[in-house]
Amino acid sequence: MGSSGFSWKLADHPKLPKGKTVAMVVLDGWGEANPNEYNCIATAETPCMDSLKKGAPEKWRLVRAHGTAVGLPTEDDMGNSEVGHNALGAGRIFAQGAKLVDLALASGKIFEGEGFNYIKESFANGTLHLIGLLSDGGVHSRLDQLQLLLKGVGERGVKRVRVHILTDGRDVLDGSSVGFVETLENDLAKLREKGIDAKIASGGGRMNVTMDRYENDWNVVKRGWDAQVLGEAPHKFTNALEAVKTLRAEPKANDQYLPPFVIVDENGKPVGPIVDGDAVVTFNFRADRMVMIAKSLEYENFDKFDRVRVPKIRYAGMLEYDGELKLPNHYLVSPPEIDRTSGEYLVKNGVRTFACSETVKFGHVTFFWNGNRSGYFNADLEEYVEIPSDSGITFNEQPKMKALQIAEKARDAILSRKFDQVRVNLPNGDMVGHTGDIEATVVACKAADEAVKIILDAIEQVGGIYVVTADHGNAEDMVKRDKSGKPLLSKDGKIQILTSHTLEPVPIAIGGPGLIPGVRFRNDVPSGGLANVAATVINLHGFEAPSDYEPTLIEVADN
Ligand SMILES: O=C(O)[C@H](O)COP(=O)(O)O
Ligand SMILES: [Mn+2]
Ligand SMILES: [Mn+2]
Structure with a gap:
């Protein structure tokens, strides 16, 4: 402990054990909205994500991913990858660029x-x-x-x-x-x-x-x-x-x-x-x-x-x-000073970390996650793997992208038991959503769901824990709407395709055999957002979160 009283050492969580493999899955551009023909996530076959949702309210809930919850100027600002992953990784809300x-x-x-x-x-x-x-x-x-x-x-x-x-x-x-x-x-x-x-x-x-x-x-x-x-x-x-x-x-x-x-x-x-x-x-x-x-x-x-x-x-x-x-x-x-991220804390407390995505989102689970900082905190404890993205195409041409390869890398990292945290970003909903191609986005969402399933199966095998969430909405709404929510038509009577992100909340699910009985989402943080996830994950690694982090989303009920 330094003279200021600051210490990187995290206190032990009073109830949650250490040593469980935690898979941290971020679905990029995966918000929650009512099913309709412009909701590609609802249209797609997503049995894995659907089954997680059945765990509500104790194991599945929604969190805010836009506006002031992620440090943006107003509630009209949609979320994005930078502010979303910054919040997920840093556990606090910083005024953003x-x-x-x-x-x-x-x-x-x-x-x-x-x-x-x-x-x-x-x-x-x-x-x-x-x-x-x-x-x-x-x-x-x-x-x-x-x-x-x-x-x-x-x-x-x-x-x-x-x-x-x-x-x-x-x-x-x-x-x-x-x-x-x-x-x-x-x-x-x-x-x-x-x-x-x-x-x-x-x-x-x-x-x-x-x-x-x-x-x-x-x-x-x-x-x-x-x-x-x-x-x-x-x-x-x-x-x-x-x-x-x-x-x-x-x-x-x-x-x-x-x-x-x-x-x-x-x-x-x-x-x-x-x-x-x-x-x-x-x-x-x-x-x-x-x-x-x-x-x-x-x-x-x-x-x-x-x-x-x-x-x-x-x-x-x-x-x-x-x-x-x-x-x-x-x-x-000067940029926001995003310091003391959960990644840095966990590595300094011995948590071995694996992070992976394909090129177009690789920096999201590394650079953004770590507070816009490139490189490792401790190369002995961390491994970051980048799967080369296709280049020179628009992703509606290959909507499955590298979801399968990312999932396989994550699976192998989990099964190797060399890592305590295995963190991935699955880009499909977002990257294909941005093309505005509804059919391709449906294919993309299915591919992302299949990737989640592979990772959860691996967690099942090693007795680990999973956290599945997203950084902001995109694929769940592909049409520009008026204030009442009706699709907007352009002058020639065509609907206006929404290529951008949305203001929707995103799901978060926890589970896996490593979760001890009684762990559930609290009901006293109803306005929880992405910044609350870091404390949650730190807890699942068996530690108390730093006191200035946004509160954890979970509690351990006495059974
Ligand atoms: O940079 C982009 O691709 C878009 O402007 C925002 O998407 P992202 O925030 O999901 O990266
Ligand atoms: Mn994103
Ligand atoms: Mn995007």
């Missing part, structure tokens, strides 16, 4: 910090480039924050601004990109009225350009580099609105996957390549899909693709995206 940026913009502190002062030095002789996701989704970025940033730099001496847009259609409705570009163009026109040379310089769909994650496909980042830095892309337009409208008119085009484009002047010259002396800000607050571009902009030694020309720039992230890598070096807003 979205909120911290809001506060920094409202107080003006964002314009006084080290990061802003650093990029400001380029304002006199260079261009300020803003790169990020253009939508009001609030998952990775928010349009109103970009607007305030533009206004703020305009008031602080910027002479030339170029915005490199990434269209969304994943956290917001497909087709909404057009309206967001119009709004941004209005704002840029206002800056021009003030004598600032402000334009959109390039663009592309977020899943095709720049916003890859966990190094699944560096080509995505390269396409962005080519357009943003080199000013090269297969499509050239003189105006961004025309670009987005034209590219969207192609068969099967959608906002998420628009090809890269650059904006050129009347002579065909790109209006905003990034050159020596410029400043760059990536304005997304969320980390996972900014780490790769941050590396490409910041690292001197970089071999993931040929950058061709590496401009000498001042670069800042909206936030620091990786606390362990200190990436990037400069940022406008």
